[in-house]
Amino acid sequence: MTMLILVTAGIGSIALGAIVTVARISPLQVLRSAAFLYVQFFVNVPLLALLILAVFALPAAGFILPLVPTIIIVLAVYEAAYVSEALRSGVNTVPQGQIEAARALGLTFGKSLRWVIVPQAFRSVIQPLGNIMIALVMNTSLAAVVGVIELTAHVNKINFDYAQPVLLYTTGGLIYMAIALTIGLLTGRLERKLVIAR
Template identity: 60%
Template structure:
């Protein structure tokens, strides 16, 4: 316990980094996921194909491989970014595929009659998506999106492998000096657990609040 107290500044700073990466990546992934879903249901075939390929690719490639590729290969191609920014970009495009799958399942819950009524009123595709499909789809998948957010939180730990000092990386550094793995990793694990439970509880409450009664 003394090791944690003596390094509390490092641990708390790393916790802040983990939360920052999680929040920024979550917002970006939500935007990417929604846009991808819109592309998958659009009347333009090339958009549907591109969106489907994007989702399938990122659903079937390990996140660690993408992180290593971005950190070590992209600089050789002339794309230089700070490590934390690189991690956030990778998480956005990776988790965006999972968000897209969740939102697409929400789109499938919208009654076809509502879409037909919207078209009968003369609404364009963009208006149908913006005013009918996306709002109802998001309300229907609050809990699945919460699960994606929890997975995103856990995936931030992989940032330690590329040199970002987040919570797991800080735990490794403290343990290298103090050699108290049980105390340090149990404490850090509890922090992740509390954050995950908090996300789950918030998602559950939000789901009840915005639930659609059909």
């Protein structure tokens, strides 16, 4: 369950974060403002508060979704704000001359994004995106608070039966660490492979 939440929320956060980034650098002021407010809201509101609101307040308001998809959506929307900030910093590394050359060749804003800006932005922020995915691994543990039976919830349940907190919580922590180290190693290798020489 932890891996399911991690993979689906991770893919969702990267996709949504890319959309928010495009809005942040859009020539339309209304899109830039909306994206700015989105990022500011989610980086300044605790994730646990969002999870509790989504799980308990939204059903009371008539928006009813299964528990696990609700958690995945909240995590994806929350992490997308951080992905957007990382990608925006990547956009800033793209030389202005390349952007102007794309315009001189007649590329529209959308085509410039697709063929020139976004590919280079992604390649320059692989490690920061990996760090965000590592944070997402740790954030999946908060799903236990609202009733999702993932790694932390399983450790709690087993500890309730066997009363071995040191052994069980250490094992759970080592599993989280193994997942985080794997992400770090993969993104580090990918970064070295795709690094842009400037």
